[in-house]
Amino acid sequence: MKSQQQGTNPVGAVMVVGAGIAGVQAALDLADAGFYVYVVEAKPAIGGVMAQLDKTFPTNDCSMCILSPKLVECGRHLNIEILAPARVQGIIGEPGNFTVTVNQAARYIDMAKCIACGLCAEKCPKKVPDAFNQGLISRKAAYVLYPQAVPLKYAIDPVNCLYFKKGGKCKACEKFCPTGAVDFSQTDQPRDIQVGAVVLAPGFKPYDPTKYAAYHYASLPNVVTSMEFERILSASGPYQGHLVRPSDHKEPQKIAWLQCVGSRDLNHCDNSHCSAVCCMYAIKEAVIAKEHSKDGLEAAIFFMDMRTMGKDFEKYYWRARDEQGVRFIRTRIHSVDPVPGTDDLSIRYLDEDGTLRAETFDMLVLSVGLEVAPEVLETGRILGIDFNANKFAETSSFAPVAATRPGIFVCGAFQGPKDIPQSVMEASASASAAGDLLAAARFSLAKKKPEFAERDISQETPRIGVFVCHCGINIAGVIDVEAVRDYAGTLPFVEYVENNLFTCSQDTQEIIKERIKEHNLNRIVVASCTPKTHEPLFQETIKEAGLNKYLFELVNIRDQGSWVHMHEPERATRRAKDQVRMGVAKVGLQQPLREFTLPITKAGLVIGGGAAGMEAALGLADQGFKVHLVEKKDFLGGHALKLNHTWRGEQVKPYVDGLVQRVTKHPQIEVHLNSEVTDVQGFVGNFHSTLSTRGREVEVEHGAAIIATGAHSYKPNEYLYKENPRVLLALEMDQAIREKNPLVTTAKCAAFIQCVGSREPERPYCSRVCCTHSVESAIRLKELNPDMDVYVLYRDLRTYGPRENLYKEAREKGVIFIRFHADDRPQVAQTADGGLQVTVKDLILGLPITIRPDVLTLASAIIVKEQEKLAKMFKVPLNNEGFFLEAHMKLRPVDFATEGVFVAGLAHYPKPLDEAIAQAKAAAARAAVVLSQESIKAGGVVASIDPALCSGCQACVGVCPFGAIDYKETEKVCEVNQALCKGCGTCAANCPSECITLLGFSHKQIYTQIDQALAELKMAAEAAG
């Protein structure tokens, strides 16, 4: 998309609708790249479904732990405005300049006054089922969505609130709110908001199995949905993470998961699609449940096809099956029966041998599918976008995040059922697409942080001010805050002490600034709540008063004080005094920390000239950045040149030709054919790379790099490949169809063998694209000649997501699917006349079947070769199978831990064209975040090596996970590159000469904290003589 066609300038703001992980990621990418972002969320807090999950596959990361920092970042971003709860009601205008009408619902709580103490909820007499916990427990009508909610502000639910129901009675919350935040006079506020683009990320809703009468979900409490099970597993869930079943809170001994509930099903619902995530989440839930259970929980998963097609998913499946003892049974359960006299459940099923079995379980988990909620479909209708047959947002494979209405972009499960990394990729891709459209308006509306002059305190002795917070009664109700304040006054270097009812309130910020001036304070301690939420606020305050923001210490006497010692006021007060003493001593040793800026080379290097590489290059170039595109071969296009159609049936060639044209003609893109990267120096914002073009070397400067080097197809040694001309690989089949090869056009019988080289011990991963590709080719063959016998021999058919429709179509067209076991694979033999004979055991009949195909297609694995060189040059890792390993499987799917380097396409993992394009756009968005900055900020809490003490042993170099420490050969000492250092301090702990200081957490500061923590003992010992 070209930057803005209209005469007028576009609006430099974007609206993101929906604030689950996809919406949050899109908002952060856009705001970081210089746009002002409005986030419109229907619930009173952001976080979406990911906030409700317990763990995430395949790493078993705690969902909330990895999500929460993103939510906090989104919540306090200068250029993100969260409207919650709110809904979109209308839109007018055109791409680049829309006016969106948003109805911001009344919260009945003044956000500026609410301190999230929870008294309103405590005093509220009205209990309602807690939807966040899937109704397994209740909440109050005054509530916070979840404990870590962003914004962490309460809301009153007017549907259930007694004040609204009983016409002005109750008001208990208002009576007890210590800050007067409850405001029943609030009303819904419609707002017209001008934006240049809209990103839709409203997500999905889990299928409601109430309609599935045969499973008795509505009447049997121990039949739960997978979402309910997530909450049951969660430590912050209804049972505090104790795995018990709802009916009697008994620990279950035996749990079964029933797959495809509300997916791949046109009998109980209209969801013909596969929901793409349920196989993996069921395995994850089974594994985690087994971990929770003390005495060997039995876990069984009843499934149709095991669809573990993502990165590291297959290994996860094997581990669950072979090591963790999860049972997998291939069958669809017809019905569930209660076991009379117990709360147990019985299911009957045909096992793989065709034997009818009955089995009893304590609990059944329905792996419910993903669908778009009716109210979200309504929002889509208001915005004028189209939906596909499965009622997900309609997009094309070549523009996977563009909705049917220009200027509106879509991402996440709203676009189709998908997992978190795919949602995050699409979110970044939407940010890139919106960025293309609005590039001219970058930083036109986004605010820049104001700068404050800093006072030089280098010649001053510490003059510390201590502010002790009451937090209403949250702290003062337990801890004697006046005594803590007076005690603080006796500590060395403390010049001023004060109590505040709420130290975080806006007026107290003014008071703190005044006190700093009045008393010439140069260091501040606040004893209140947790630094995780409040440190940035106070740091901002002291910055405005002219102090370096690091001259601050937050002492946590609430979350780690009054709240955990509610019945021991004296000892809690003693602990608070110790904490204040530790904080005062630490801040006394604190020196101002410098942040410095480094310039950025506003150019990108993209390695690989396939579809992903070209899309990434265009993504950056269309946003106005210079790009060097490096391709090993003497032409652009990569594997996409060999594809006929996408799974949606779109022709690939015109798209690739168009792409090559745009890339070669783009004034901002310099294409380097026949070239390789031979050396990389520098770091984020300032890379210097050497390209070798047929032996001639060129130096290029770039601020970011995107690796999109693609992959190869595995050339099998099995199944007579290269021995018999009738045996083809998938891409050769495409070519044969394209070129109307008589081998295909005259064929009366064709066969496909799946998983050739994939899902094998030496290649323990699924190549993701082959099932869909073979099904698509099988359909083409049937179209070519409806009388042709077409067989697909497979292990699990993995037409995930909406691709399931293609599988259905193939079956309807008469393609025959025969499943085989990995340990009893098809036998391919050459007949005397040079023909082929394929023998496979039909698992339903239990008999061998012989097929004589005229052409046999092998769906061979996608593999990578020789990625090590590039990995080493950029200091980025590879996984065991040789694919590039991203910074975080879930939330940073295109980033590396090394800043400024990104990955896209097959080099990361096998994927179809639409996903590769989305990932390429995502990589471009992430690189644009780097390149759109004026400079890079570095410094603050980073490590620093004293060269006078360094012995050059390099113990630090090896432990640094970010490659931030270099050994200087000439000086024989190590040096930290502060632009790369992330401030973990691992080097400091590893240095045998203690010559590394983590600024802000120096050895001396930590020793002092230890001493002060235990000072009472010393004093007692001295007193005792």
Add this chain to the structure above:
Amino acid sequence: MNPEYSPKVVGFLCRWCSYTGADLAGAMRLQYPPEIRIIMAPCTGKIDILFLLQAFEAGADAVFVSGCHEGDCHYVSGNLYARKRVERMKEILKEVGLEPERVEMFHVSASEGPQFAAIAREMTERAYRLGPNPVRREVRTAWLDQRSAAGNAA
């Protein structure tokens, strides 16, 4: 004089997971004994074995380090280094004749408030069970006397 034994437990927590887990224990109002003093570091990888030694020298009766779960470290692998150092510290404690269980490594994620509270209780209980750190000479002597008196009485 018979100095009363009130244990001191020092916990080193990483900022990203365990410190947040400790905060969650607060948000969930989970109660644990107030003998604990928490020192936050960006990462448990920063926790030098010297800090653990210093804590014992200064009289801590039990010391623990709590970081992210393996594989969850915000800084990739700091928690693995911490685990090794704690293992080494246990060896040192054994060499000087102290109980190795006075020091422990834990992994608490940001959503494991109950686990943090359980750790806090566990380490305090250990401190009570093992008695005062011998550097607190008088308290230790009194505690030993009391214990043997109780033993004799039984």
